[in-house]
Amino acid sequence: MDTDKRCGDEIIRVAVFGPGYGESIVINIPQVGWGVIDSCLKKVHNENINPALRYLKQNNASSIAFLILSHPHKDHYEGLDQIIDEYVGRIDRICYYSGDGIREYRDYLIRKEILDSPGFRSFSHLFKKFEEAKNKGSQIIRIAERTEILRKKMCGGNSVEIFGLSPSAESVEKYKKLLFEAIPKNEGDVFNFLTDSQHNLISAAIWCSVGNTRLILGSDVEIGEDDRTGWKGIVSNIDCPNLSARLIKVSHHGSSNAFFKPAWEKHSGETKPVAVVTPYNKLADPLPRKTDLDLIAQYTDDIYITDKAKYQKQKKIYEPIVVKNTRGIRDWKCIIDDPNVGSVEIVLSMETGSVQEYRIMEPAHKYAVGVGDS
Amino acid sequence: MLSNTLAKEFIHHHKTLPNSNRLISSPANLTDITASPQTTPITEKIIHFENIDRNSRIQEREVGWWIGKVTAIREETFDAVMEDLSGNVNVVELEKELIDPHEQDLLFINSKFTYAISRIDKPDGREYKTKFSFSSRRKWLKEYEIEAKRLADEFFPDSLLSL
Numbered sequence: 001m002d003t004d005k006r007c008g009d010e011i012i013r014v015a016v017f018g019p020g021y022g023e024s025i026v027i028n029i030p031q032v033g034w035g036v037i038d039s040c041l042k043k044v045h046n047e048n049i050n051p052a053l054r055y056l057k058q059n060n061a062s063s064i065a066f067l068i069l070s071h072p073h074k075d076h077y078e079g080l081d082q083i084i085d086e087y088v089g090r091i092d093r094i095c096y097y098s099g100d101g102i103r104e105y106r107d108y109l110i111r112k113e114i115l116d117s118p119g120f121r122s123f124s125h126l127f128k129k130f131e132e133a134k135n136k137g138s139q140i141i142r143i144a145e146r147t148e149i150l151r152k153k154m155c156g157g158n159s160v161e162i163f164g165l166s167p168s169a170e171s172v173e174k175y176k177k178l179l180f181e182a183i184p185k186n187e188g189d190v191f192n193f194l195t196d197s198q199h200n201l202i203s204a205a206i207w208c209s210v211g212n213t214r215l216i217l218g219s220d221v222e223i224g225e226d227d228r229t230g231w232k233g234i235v236s237n238i239d240c241p242n243l244s245a246r247l248i249k250v251s252h253h254g255s256s257n258a259f260f261k262p263a264w265e266k267h268s269g270e271t272k273p274v275a276v277v278t279p280y281n282k283l284a285d286p287l288p289r290k291t292d293l294d295l296i297a298q299y300t301d302d303i304y305i306t307d308k309a310k311y312q313k314q315k316k317i318y319e320p321i322v323v324k325n326t327r328g329i330r331d332w333k334c335i336i337d338d339p340n341v342g343s344v345e346i347v348l349s350m351e352t353g354s355v356q357e358y359r360i361m362e363p364a365h366k367y368a369v370g371v372g373d374s
Numbered sequence: 375m376l377s378n379t380l381a382k383e384f385i386h387h388h389k390t391l392p393n394s395n396r397l398i399s400s401p402a403n404l405t406d407i408t409a410s411p412q413t414t415p416i417t418e419k420i421i422h423f424e425n426i427d428r429n430s431r432i433q434e435r436e437v438g439w440w441i442g443k444v445t446a447i448r449e450e451t452f453d454a455v456m457e458d459l460s461g462n463v464n465v466v467e468l469e470k471e472l473i474d475p476h477e478q479d480l481l482f483i484n485s486k487f488t489y490a491i492s493r494i495d496k497p498d499g500r501e502y503k504t505k506f507s508f509s510s511r512r513k514w515l516k517e518y519e520i521e522a523k524r525l526a527d528e529f530f531p532d533s534l535l536s537l
């Protein structure tokens with residue numbers, strides 16, 4: 001059955017994927033269709049699995065109403081090209097950050113590629129896919145604060161509206177300035193690498209309202225330095241919509257950098273929301289951390305995590321002679337590549353916003369509040 | 375299907391860059407010249423090798439190779455994520471003493487490095503050696519401008535800036 005634009009099903013389906021590096025969200029809204037926010041890949045037995053694309057196919061999605069790239073970070077766009085390839089000509093609109101500063105970002109990535117590491121070509125490949133989709137009829141929208149992703153419309157007796165909560169004009173300006181300063185211009189100039197937090201300045205959080213149900217998808221938005229950037233900027237914006245929500249995709253993998261108390265007070269203002277966290281395992285101390293989850297747990301009883309970092313001893317992977325002859329390594333953990341792709345799928349009522357169903361695919365799991373994530 | 379492993383991408387990346395002489399040989403392109411088989415059979419000629427000391431032969435082979443990325447810096451150590459050619463991802467804490475004094479300024483969050491273990495067979499025995507080197511360059515040279523322009527024109531022309 002084509003579930004693209006089912007009428008009469010008064011439910012919203014949200015599936016969140018986050019295999020430990022990267023994240024992707026797929027939404028189905030009656031009479032609107034399918035939406036995809038970001039994309040990720042999971043390597044299993046030398047094969048790259050695209051969980052969002054697989055989910056769309058499993059659900060017989062024949063078209064995509066909106067496809068969003070929340071910000072140009074590899075862990076948010078890996079595999080987006082595959083989704084475009086599969087649905088090219090059948091994607092209504094593509095929304096991505098492409099405002100002021102995109103030229104600087106291109107020039108920054110080129111210089112980073114020459115001096116340090118790859119990344120530019122996969123980024124440029126994605127933009128070529130956007131162009132291809134545009135030539136096949138997709139509408140291209142530059143995403144920013146208050147950008148309309150889906151024009152307010154009635155769906156049965158319910159209104160549907162989706163727009164960006166960020167980045168603000170000030171964030172974009174700040175980011176552009178940082179990029180410009182980082183780009184070496186003259187012989188001997190030192191390349192100033194931007195930090196991940198600086199790149200997150202242009203992350204787009206998404207506000208989605210369907211009937212009486214609101215979802216907030218936080219991307220990698222961090223707290224912000226002032227009341228014009230990050231969550232501080234979102235909350236203090238006079239035009240800020242109602243931030244109470246039934247479902248929160250916790251921003252920036254649940255890090256302390258992204259936890260902003262006033263935002264969570266608003267999220268839980270009407271009812272305790274369900275929170276979904278996508279981990280970031282490629283750190284010595286992976287995200288999310290227990291201390292950060294316990295902060296979030298003050299505002300929700302239901303925290304779901306899409307993956308679980310597991311490690312094994314190096315001697316289980318490498319030959320003894322290799323392990324024995326390493327020098328200068330104090331601590332060494334090997335990440336176990338779980339062959340399963342975890343996902344958290346939540347079915348919500350449009351009418352009441354109540355959760356109708358949870359489908360948790362391991363290694364995704366529910367965080368035991370107060371006990372931890374052993 | 376495209377592989378997304380950092381290590382493979384890194385090797386491809388460095389092969390396509392100008393002045394990629396800082397790349398440590400990876401196992402994929404490591405050749406052991408002294409051990410290569412002779413392809414043309416020598417039949418009738420008698421060849422006299424002069425000044426060849428068979429005992430001086432040294433063979434070196436990399437038995438472990440990782441590409442790493444710095445994720446945190448502490449007083450005496452730094453954290454990194456290292457990936458091998460099979461795609462295994464390792465989270466490690468490394469001692470700063472590994473870093474060559476000339477490369478100290480290349481230690482920063484997100485900087486890339488290679489970590490390798492070589493097996494060296496010498497006439498007097500076998501030994502193992504650890505090699506650590508940052509793969510980042512920090513300073514911009516005028517000659518890179520041509521490559522920067524080529525990359526922009528080929529992969530991201532101005533037309534893509536305003537879709």
